[in-house]
Ligand SMILES: NC(=O)C1=CN([C@@H]2O[C@H](COP(=O)(O)OP(=O)(O)OC[C@H]3O[C@@H](n4cnc5c(N)ncnc54)[C@H](OP(=O)(O)O)[C@@H]3O)[C@@H](O)[C@H]2O)C=CC1
Ligand SMILES: CC(=O)C(=O)O
């Protein structure tokens with residue numbers, strides 16, 4: 114790290130300690146006179162930061178404040194975030210990041226991350242030399258076409274890459290210098306954005322077909338060349354591209370798609386835990402998915418090996434999973450199918466969503482539609498008619514797009530629902546009973562997977578890694594959490610979750626022959642020593 118002095122030192126977010134510079138450091142680094150008298154510690158700085166944060170009157174103002182703190186003093190930002198995850202994660206990540214993406218061009222202060230656009234074609238590898246860090250291990254890339262449930266936000270989608278990298282650091286212990294958020298700006302089909310004077314992305318329609326794919330190819334190749342130890346996380350791509358790119362690279366490149374694979378793992382973990390609460394056997398469960406996009410399809414495709422590993426035949430496993438789309442239950446008599454959904458079509462009469470619930474009587478209902486209110490009162494009440502404890506997982510983000518709220522799920526089931534949602538809901542009291550809804554978000558998975566891949570230097574990222582991540586996550590839910598109906602561990606333990614997932618990923622990587630150099634015997638200690646702890 115380059116040794117800085119004076120104003121340059123105070124302006125460098127990675128090295129700045131601000132008022133925590135000691136008298137000796139102030140002397141040594143030419144800081145005398147540039148700081149007020151008192152030397153404070155990080156805890157006191159945190160108090161000031163939290164006070165300033167809490168004085169802001171809206172979440173988007175809090176987001177702006179936190180972002181500028183990150184730009185001022187990286188260690189103070191991450192220490193505060195880690196110590197106050199319940200309060201800060203919803204401001205840095207969903208739901209606030211959704212609003213921040215919508216307003217990205219209007220609240221823009223300073224460049225963060227890396228922007229690539231079609232004019233960079235043929236030069237991506239060389240312009241990556243402009244990135245000022247050399248040991249990049251995590252690349253989170255989006256093209257902004259499906260940001261949360263908000264649709265095409267073009268280059269404004271950079272907010273999601275930035276938010277995910279903040280979680281890699283805070284929840285997964287990856288060093289900030291090792292993370293690179295990327296916006297692959299291929300244009301936007303969002304006319305309103307294109308006409309917005311302040312919009313900062315390429316104001317033309319999206320690249321498609323060969324022009325699109327060849328740019329992504331060049332980007333992936335350039336990352337391989339420039340940062341050979343990095344993994345690439347594809348985030349918030351439109352569904353067809355998401356699957357096409359994953360299929361294209363997953364056997365050659367250390368990469369995964371978070372919306373497909375990370376979401377599948379967190380949902381599977383929730384399903385495992387729910388059967389501890391309902392005392393139903395995992396292999397008896399019937400799962401119904403509303404939506405047939407990246408998240409829902411990924412879940413079904415990971416449920417299959419999970420069911421089969423638990424003893425079901427492929428046919429029986431498949432019969433336990435049903436999809437509902439805009440037309441109703443996906444049935445085999447249909448003429449047109451999405452290819453990945455066809456295997457899950459049921460030999461069943463064509464019925465609408467409500468009739469499908471009534472007829473199939475699923476144990477678990479999962480929403481991945483991006484549509485607010487897609488779980489109606491009638492749908493939830495039906496689930497509660499034949500399930501003592503209906504499992505309702507409303508994955509869609511941000512909160513304004515959730516299939517149902519926590520309060521609705523509990524009220525409409527007289528408090529019997531086992532509920533989780535993509536974005537957080539506050540605790541909720543119904544009569545005497547206090548409910549603490551859990552957050553079913555891939556944030557429980559990708560930081561640990563990333564840490565494990567960094568630790569093992571696994572060449573590829575496989576489905577077995579997501580299966581084990583789900584198992585580890587489920588096993589970490591405590592009896593007292595089960596007691597209040599939570600199917601995920603408390604967020605305050607997310608770093609331990611990531612650590613445990615990473616250790617398991619190292620083991621799988623070794624078993625699958627994806628590791629070149631032998632790993633230390635004591636993986637638990639080894640992985641822990643890799644985890645970044647922000648302190649001065
Ligand atoms: N909690 C978490 O960790 C995660 C949450 N998500 C959230 O899940 C949501 C979906 O993401 P993703 O799968 O990637 O998005 P996609 O766009 O790939 O899929 C959305 C799906 O929902 C379907 N759909 C839309 N409206 C309805 C409706 N009224 N009835 C039935 N189906 C409907 C769409 O149908 P059609 O194909 O016909 O348009 C499409 O199949 C988003 O809100 C996202 O934020 C995603 C990843 C992780
Ligand atoms: C959580 C997430 O990845 C999404 O909503 O897209």
Ligand SMILES: [Mg+2]
Pocket residue numbers: 261348349371372
């Ligand atoms: Mg996503």
